[in-house]
Amino acid sequence: MAKELKDLTKRADNYSQWYNELVIKADLAEQSAVRGCMVIKPYGYAIWEKMQHQLDTMFKETGVQNAYFPLLIPKSFLSKEADHVEGFAKECAVVTHYRLKNNPDGQGVVVDPEARLEEELIIRPTSETIIWNTYRNWINSYRDLPLLVNQWANVFRWEMRTRLFLRTAEFLWQEGHTAHATKEEAEAKAIEMLNVYADFAEKYMAVPVVKGVKTANERFAGALETYTIEAMMQDGKALQSGTSHFLGQNFAKAFDVKFINKENKLDYVWATSWGVSTRLMGALIMTHSDDNGLVLPPKLAPIQVVIVPIYRSQEQLDTINAKVAPIVEKLKKQGISVKYDNADNKRPGFKFADYELKGVPVRLVLGARDIENGTIEVMRRDTLEKETVSIEGIEGYVEKLLDDIQNNIYTKALNHRLEMTTKVDTWEDFKTQIEKGGFILAHWDGTTETEEKIKEETKATIRCIPLNGEEEEGKCIYTGKPSKRRVIFARNY
Amino acid sequence: MAKELKDLTKRADNYSQWYNELVIKADLAEQSAVRGCMVIKPYGYAIWEKMQHQLDTMFKETGVQNAYFPLLIPKSFLSKEADHVEGFAKECAVVTHYRLKNNPDGQGVVVDPEARLEEELIIRPTSETIIWNTYRNWINSYRDLPLLVNQWANVFRWEMRTRLFLRTAEFLWQEGHTAHATKEEAEAKAIEMLNVYADFAEKYMAVPVVKGVKTANERFAGALETYTIEAMMQDGKALQSGTSHFLGQNFAKAFDVKFINKENKLDYVWATSWGVSTRLMGALIMTHSDDNGLVLPPKLAPIQVVIVPIYRSQEQLDTINAKVAPIVEKLKKQGISVKYDNADNKRPGFKFADYELKGVPVRLVLGARDIENGTIEVMRRDTLEKETVSIEGIEGYVEKLLDDIQNNIYTKALNHRLEMTTKVDTWEDFKTQIEKGGFILAHWDGTTETEEKIKEETKATIRCIPLNGEEEEGKCIYTGKPSKRRVIFARNY
Numbered sequence: 001m002a003k004e005l006k007d008l009t010k011r012a013d014n015y016s017q018w019y020n021e022l023v024i025k026a027d028l029a030e031q032s033a034v035r036g037c038m039v040i041k042p043y044g045y046a047i048w049e050k051m052q053h054q055l056d057t058m059f060k061e062t063g064v065q066n067a068y069f070p071l072l073i074p075k076s077f078l079s080k081e082a083d084h085v086e087g088f089a090k091e092c093a094v095v096t097h098y099r100l101k102n103n104p105d106g107q108g109v110v111v112d113p114e115a116r117l118e119e120e121l122i123i124r125p126t127s128e129t130i131i132w133n134t135y136r137n138w139i140n141s142y143r144d145l146p147l148l149v150n151q152w153a154n155v156f157r158w159e160m161r162t163r164l165f166l167r168t169a170e171f172l173w174q175e176g177h178t179a180h181a182t183k184e185e186a187e188a189k190a191i192e193m194l195n196v197y198a199d200f201a202e203k204y205m206a207v208p209v210v211k212g213v214k215t216a217n218e219r220f221a222g223a224l225e226t227y228t229i230e231a232m233m234q235d236g237k238a239l240q241s242g243t244s245h246f247l248g249q250n251f252a253k254a255f256d257v258k259f260i261n262k263e264n265k266l267d268y269v270w271a272t273s274w275g276v277s278t279r280l281m282g283a284l285i286m287t288h289s290d291d292n293g294l295v296l297p298p299k300l301a302p303i304q305v306v307i308v309p310i311y312r313s314q315e316q317l318d319t320i321n322a323k324v325a326p327i328v329e330k331l332k333k334q335g336i337s338v339k340y341d342n343a344d345n346k347r348p349g350f351k352f353a354d355y356e357l358k359g360v361p362v363r364l365v366l367g368a369r370d371i372e373n374g375t376i377e378v379m380r381r382d383t384l385e386k387e388t389v390s391i392e393g394i395e396g397y398v399e400k401l402l403d404d405i406q407n408n409i410y411t412k413a414l415n416h417r418l419e420m421t422t423k424v425d426t427w428e429d430f431k432t433q434i435e436k437g438g439f440i441l442a443h444w445d446g447t448t449e450t451e452e453k454i455k456e457e458t459k460a461t462i463r464c465i466p467l468n469g470e471e472e473e474g475k476c477i478y479t480g481k482p483s484k485r486r487v488i489f490a491r492n493y
Numbered sequence: 494m495a496k497e498l499k500d501l502t503k504r505a506d507n508y509s510q511w512y513n514e515l516v517i518k519a520d521l522a523e524q525s526a527v528r529g530c531m532v533i534k535p536y537g538y539a540i541w542e543k544m545q546h547q548l549d550t551m552f553k554e555t556g557v558q559n560a561y562f563p564l565l566i567p568k569s570f571l572s573k574e575a576d577h578v579e580g581f582a583k584e585c586a587v588v589t590h591y592r593l594k595n596n597p598d599g600q601g602v603v604v605d606p607e608a609r610l611e612e613e614l615i616i617r618p619t620s621e622t623i624i625w626n627t628y629r630n631w632i633n634s635y636r637d638l639p640l641l642v643n644q645w646a647n648v649f650r651w652e653m654r655t656r657l658f659l660r661t662a663e664f665l666w667q668e669g670h671t672a673h674a675t676k677e678e679a680e681a682k683a684i685e686m687l688n689v690y691a692d693f694a695e696k697y698m699a700v701p702v703v704k705g706v707k708t709a710n711e712r713f714a715g716a717l718e719t720y721t722i723e724a725m726m727q728d729g730k731a732l733q734s735g736t737s738h739f740l741g742q743n744f745a746k747a748f749d750v751k752f753i754n755k756e757n758k759l760d761y762v763w764a765t766s767w768g769v770s771t772r773l774m775g776a777l778i779m780t781h782s783d784d785n786g787l788v789l790p791p792k793l794a795p796i797q798v799v800i801v802p803i804y805r806s807q808e809q810l811d812t813i814n815a816k817v818a819p820i821v822e823k824l825k826k827q828g829i830s831v832k833y834d835n836a837d838n839k840r841p842g843f844k845f846a847d848y849e850l851k852g853v854p855v856r857l858v859l860g861a862r863d864i865e866n867g868t869i870e871v872m873r874r875d876t877l878e879k880e881t882v883s884i885e886g887i888e889g890y891v892e893k894l895l896d897d898i899q900n901n902i903y904t905k906a907l908n909h910r911l912e913m914t915t916k917v918d919t920w921e922d923f924k925t926q927i928e929k930g931g932f933i934l935a936h937w938d939g940t941t942e943t944e945e946k947i948k949e950e951t952k953a954t955i956r957c958i959p960l961n962g963e964e965e966e967g968k969c970i971y972t973g974k975p976s977k978r979r980v981i982f983a984r985n986y
Contacts, residue, residue, distance in 0.1 A: 033570070033626055034614065037563035042642060045560045065535035066542060070525045071564075071616070071647055071663050072586070075593065077526070079601035089593040089602045093565070095616070096589045096604065098651040100568065100582040108572035109582045111589065111613055120604055121527060123564070123588070123616075133526055143838070149535060154564055154647065158591040170564050345636070 008357075010291045015235040019286055023164045026294045026357055028281065036162040036169030043358065044281065046302035048172070051280060052152065054204050054299075055174065058196050064148045064176060069130050071154075072121040077129035081254040084128065087221020091158040093123040093169075123156040128222060128247070128273055131177045132255040139179060139269055141260045146189070147179040155277075165282035166239075166493050173277030179269045181261060183248070186270035187225075190246040193274040194227040197242035205280065206297040206410035207231050207287045208417055209241060210439075210488060212464025217448045220273075224248040230463045230488065232417040233286040236437020238463045238490040241283050244274035282493070288382075288409050294359025295382055297409060298402040305331060305338040305398055306360045308351050310367035317342065320366050323391070327364075330395040336402070356381065361405050362398055366391075382409050423486070427477050430489070434458045439490050443483035445476035454478055460489045501850075503784045508728040512779055516657045519787045519850055521774065529655040529662030536851065537774065539795035541665070544773060545645065547697050547792075548667065551689050557641045557669060562623050564647075565614040570622035574747040577621065580714020584651040586616040586662075616649040621715060621740070621766055624670045625748040632672060632762055634753045639682070640672040648770075658775035659732075659986050666770035672762045674754060676741070679763035680718075683739040686767040687720040690735035698773065699790040699903035700724050700780045701910055702734060703932075703981060705957025710941045713766075717741040723956045723981065725910040726779040729930020731956045731983040734776050737767035775986070781875075781902050787852025788875055790902060791895040798824060798831040798891055799853045801844050803860035810835065813859050816884070820857075823888040829895070849874065854898050855891055859884075875902050916979070923970050923982070927951045932983050936976035938969035947971050953982045 008025060009018045023029055028044030031037075040048065056066070072095060079085045099115035102108075124130065131149075139147060152174050162168050176193060180186040194211055201207045209229035219226040223245035231241045252258070252268040261267050288295040298304050307328070309320040324340055331338040339360075341351055348365070355363055365377040376391045378398075382405045389397060420438030424430045433440055444450060444462065454477075455461050465487045474483045501518060502510045516522055521537030524530075533541065549559070565588060572578045592608035595601075617623065624642075632640060645667045655661050669686060673679040687704055694700045702722035712719040716738035724734045745751070745761040754760050781788040791797050800821070802813040817833050824831040832853075834844055841858070848856055858870040869884040871891075875898045882890060913931030917923045926933055937943060937955065947970075948954050958980045967976045 030627075030630075032563045033567060033623065034563045034565050037565060039563065039627055040561040042558035042560045046558065048561075049559060065539065067535045067538045068533040068541075068665065070527045070530035070532065071649065072527050072530060074526060075604075076601060078593070085602060089595075092591070092593060093588045093614070094590040094593065094604055095586045097587040098585070100571070100585060100587065100615070102582075108569060109578060111568075111587055121586070122593070130526065134523075134532055137523075156564065172561065 008291065008293065011234060018291070019282075020163065022285060022289060022293060026359070028285070029164045031164070034169075036159055038164050038168050038170070040172075040278070043302065047284070047296070047300055048278060048281060050300045050302065051200075051204070052174075055196075055200055055276065056152075058200060059150050059174075059176065062148070062192060062196065064150045064178075066151060067149045068151055068153070069127050069134060071124060073124050073127070073130045075120045075122055077133060078122060080129060081222045081250055083250075084222035084254075088125045088157070092125050093156050093158060095121040095123065124153070125155055125157045126273075126275070127151070127153070127155075127175055128177065128251050129255070132251040132257055132271070135177075135179055135269070136255055136257045139257055139259050142181045142262050145179055145181045145259060145269070146185065148176075148189075149178070150174055150176040163282075165278055165285070168278075171278045173275050175273060175275040178272045179252075179257070180272070181259065181270070183270050186248075186272050187246050190225070190227055190244045190272040190274065193272070194229065194242070194244040197244065197274070197276060198229050200276075201229055201231065201241055201280075201283075202410065204297065204299045205284050205287070206299075206406055206413065207241070207283055208410065208414040210464065210466055211468070212466045212488065214243075214464055215448070215451055215462050215487075217451050218462065220245045222247060222250050223273075224250070227467075228464050230490075231283050231287060232413075232420060232439060232490070233283075233493070234416065235286075236420050236490070238439065238488075238492040239279075239283050239286065240463070240492065241280060242274070242276040245272060247271035247273060287413050289359065292384070293357030295409060296359035296361060298361045298406045301359065301361050302337065303339045303355075303358070303360050304336050304402060305362045305364060306351075306355045307338065307340045307364045307366065308348055308355075309342050310348050310365060312368070316368045319368075319371055323371060324366060327391075327394060331398060334395060334399055336399065356384075362401055364394070364398070380405055382412075424477065425474070430460075430477050431458060434460045434489070434491065437491070439463070439488050441486040442477045442489055443474035443485075444487050444489075445479045445481035445483055450476060450478050454489070459491050461492055463488045463490050463492060501784065501786065504727060511784070512775075513656065515778060515782060515786060519852065521778070522657045524657070527662075529652055531657050531661050531663070533665075533771070536795065540777070540789070540793055541771060541774060543793045543795065544693075544697070545667075548689075548693055548769065549645075551693060552643050552667075552669065555641070555685060555689065557643045557671075559644060560642045561644055561646070562620050562627065564617055566617050566620070566623045568613045568615055570626060571615060573622060574715045574743055576743075577715035577747075581618045581650075585618050586649050586651060588614040588616065617646070618648055618650045619766075619768070620644065620646070620648075620668055621670065621744050622748070625744040625750055625764070628670075628672055628762070629748055629750045632750055632752050635674045635755050638672055638674045638752060638762070639678065641669075641682075642671070643667055643669040656775075658771055658778070661771070664771045666768050668766060668768040671765045672745075672750070673765075674752065674763070676763050679741075679765050680739050683718070683720055683737045683765040683767065686765065687722065687735070687737040690737065690767070690769060691722050694722055694724065694734055694773075694776075695903065697790065697792045698777050698780070699792075699899055699906065700734070700776055701903065701907040703957065703959055704961070705959045705981065707736075707957055708941070708944055708955050708980075710944050711955065713738045715740060715743050716766075717743070720960075721957050723983075724776050724780060725906075725913060725932060725983075726776075726986070727909065728779075729913050729983070731932065731981075731985040732772075732776050732779065733956070733985065734773060735767070735769040738765060740764035740766060780906050782852065785877070786850030788902060789852035789854060791854045791899045794852065794854050795830065796832045796848075796851070796853050797829050797895060798855045798857060799844075799848045800831065800833045800857045800859065801841055801848075802835050803841050803858060805861070809861045812861075812864055816864060817859060820884075820887060824891065827888060827892055829892065849877075855894055857887070857891070873898055875905075917970065918967070920970050923953075924951060927953045927982070927984065930984070932956070932981050934979040935970045935982055936967035936978075937980050938972045938974035938976055943969060943971050947982070952984050954985055956981045956983050956985060
């Protein structure tokens with residue numbers, strides 16, 4: 001592992017390669033035998049579980065309940081919403097048969113041509129269609145509304161170019177699908193869930209995000225409005241980290257979901273959907289980690305504190321073990337996840353490098369001299385700073401330190417984003433600035449045409465129109481046409 | 494809802510129909526637009542989540558970690574283990590294409606014939622093949638062992654005849670896959686996980702189970718030994734509720750997974766796999782519920798206590814609300830999930846019937862006279878018994894009552910199984926007894942041939958050879974050949 005660490009590419013040399021290597025070396029995920037599909041390894045999955053648990057708790061606090069809908073969607077459902085099919089039909093896995101049989105030539109198995117499905121089934125790329133087809137039977141009157149349902153599920157989109165966590169054919173996510181009696185309520189729900197995502201990103205992942213609305217061009221296929229949280233990675237590129245869609249009555253109309261409103265009239269139901277995925281793992285890794293490996297926010301670290309003994313004899317180890325036991329117990333009582341690694345088959349230096357690579361926020365080291373002096377060495381992973389402190393009260397010290405680390409990495413990421421965010425007012429400046437990376441706040445004339453030309457020429461996309469952006473008269477950097485507010489341009493993952 | 498309840502078929506009239514109706518009426522699940530695939534509705538999913546949470550905790554206590562492996566499996570993987578392919582190739586969903594395109598005739602979308610996969614992919618019916626293909630790269634030496642991994646996932650088996658929860662094409666489950674250095678350790682792990690399943694079934698689901706080993710005929714495809722927990726439903730039929738497999742070195746050999754053992758020699762790795770699924774929901778429903786609806790064990794009930802006010806005026810309701818608030822708070826502090834239903838748009842009778850249908854273990858009713866008398870009415874769902882008790886100390890009373898209910902429904906189910914378990918020694922008696930339902934303990938000559946003949950003639954299968962069965966000399970009920978122990982015969986789901 002120490003060797004593996006030494007081999008980690010430096011961010012400054014090749015950020016993209018650094019990421020790819022880190023995901024593998026830190027045992028988070030790997031490519032599988034199926035093109036574009038990943039295996040999420042236990043350490044990576046443990047982080048994802050912590051994310052899931054926290055998000056699930058936050059969803060439930062807003063009144064959302066979980067449910068489960070089928071993996072497979074009849075092909076015809078996809079076509080019912082015109083924009084939706086354009087967005088998703090191009091990249092989906094199609095089930096055409098329901099049986100294999102022994103190969104007549106004796107080698108392995110082949111598809112049984114007699115077991116062809118009458119209608120092909122699609123592995124869900126997202127579940128609006130099957131869910132709205134179900135909601136038709138669940139909703140009759142305004143008394144059945146709002147319907148606030150989420151599912152944790154795997155989805156599948158045939159991607160040509162994949163990267164672990166960031167873009168994979170199969171990925172894990174949650175998708176919330178809500179139904180409402182009024183437009184206003186649905187719009188408010190879409191914003192509410194965006195705020196949940198932003199809170200989660202900032203308070204738990206320690207990833208600062210910009211909340212905004214997508215341009216028509218970047219909208220979810222079938223939505224009237226797509227809200228997004230956008231994060232900035234260390235290389236200055238944007239990562240879309242979660243989206244919440246106001247779907248209007250599009251899916252209700254496509255699947256004929258009507259309800260009797262309070263005025264006793266039939267109307268179509270209003271909808272939202274919103275999702276975050278294992279892509280968040282990519283955001284987490286790329287925001288905080290460094291050339292020594294992962295840096296994890298304490299609130300999502302599977303192991304928050306590791307304790308390593310340094311000893312030369314069994315007697316010394318026995319003494320250290322006895323000293324550590326009550327510390328472990330107290331830390332656990334405080335709800336801190338702690339690992340005491342006194343395994344004898346690895347040397348301390350190896351352990352140090354391994355836990356650094358894995359991003360354990362706090363490392364405590366206890367040696368014979370510490371026992372004599374009543375001290376303990378504390379290393380914080382975010383800054384790699386070491387200090388020797390009194391072993392008395394170490395539990396309180398550690399608890400505070402974990403908070404400090406959580407806040408410090410958030411602040412560091414926020415400062416990085418602020419430093420890498422630039423207001424630009426001319427096309428020449430834009431072209432220069434975009435090469436430096438980061439977010440560019442610039443005026444845009446509001447047309448898809450201009451947006452696409454800028455993308456063609458610079459690879460920069462409009463990440464969002466910030467929700468908290470101020471009105472400001474200006475001129476589009478590309479066409480010079482009038483604009484009322486700045487939008488965020490960036491290159492993105 | 495009250496009307497719906499009245500419509501519930503009685504168990505005595507048609508047990509099977511009673512089950513089908515109950516699953517729908519209690520809002521647990523429903524059929525989807527995709528044949529054989531169910532929608533698990535929020536109330537049903539809430540029970541499943543409680544099961545998942547408890548099982549997951551128990552798995553982790555044994556050192557198991559979660560991970561995630563791909564949904565799709567290359568077709569050729571299935572053929573690598575000879576028995577496995579026989580068991581699973583016949584009923585799988587096959588992905589052959591990766592794209593749809595607009596129908597040239599303008600109607601909807603069609604499969605793009607140019608997007609045919611070189612090798613078809615199978616939606617996992619179970620994941621031994623893809624996981625052991627992955628383990629090859631994870632395991633080099635005995636120091637990498639044991640590897641104790643579980644995944645929570647959806648799987649797909651094309652079933653011709655489906656029933657909600659009991660047998661569906663897609664279902665949710667967990668599948669544990671462990672790798673070991675020795676045969677003994679793997680065998681012990683398979684038994685350990687069987688014991689976890691049995692503990693979960695008995696202590697949380699309140700479903701008594703018989704632990705046993707399957708006959709060769711009923712073994713998992715690819716296993717050397719399949720252990721099972723078998724439960725008896727109210728109609729006397731058996732329901733296989735969880736299985737744990739000792740896989741020997743079969744999958745290690747099929748996927749070439751070798752390790753360097755302590756003697757520095759290369760050897761194949763030993764394996765287990767074990768799983769329980771949403772089928773457990775079927776076991777839960779069918780074991781305890783009655784003609785009034787669900788009966789849920791308190792430990793898995795999403796709502797453990799419901800409080801309903803009875804009032805004639807807003808003033809009375811205000812008084813009751815004030816009285817109930819501290820009770821709700823105290824119950825929550827005790828970790829009890831409680832719902833105070835003072836909604837004004839439904840009458841108490843309607844609420845009573847609904848919560849009975851939904852199996853809420855304890856109902857508290859508070860009216861104006863109770864306020865005067867300092868009393869509260871308590872109804873326990875398992876026996877439907879009502880009593881009026883002092884409102885003082887009701888929180889402690891409820892806590893104890895929940896324990897009582899949990900124990901009572903377990904004991905009731907156990908007594909039912911004991912009453913419906915019969916020792917039979919002749920073929921004539923067997924044929925008579927099997928028509929009455931229940932478990933039959935009988936001698937069997939140990940051959941698959943006899944087992945299949947008995948099944949043909951009586952539809953009874955050998956559910957298991959009980960692990961705690963005593964050795965006893967006897968003669969096979971069918972062939973008269975010698976036998977050393979009784980096995981359990983039953984008809985089954």
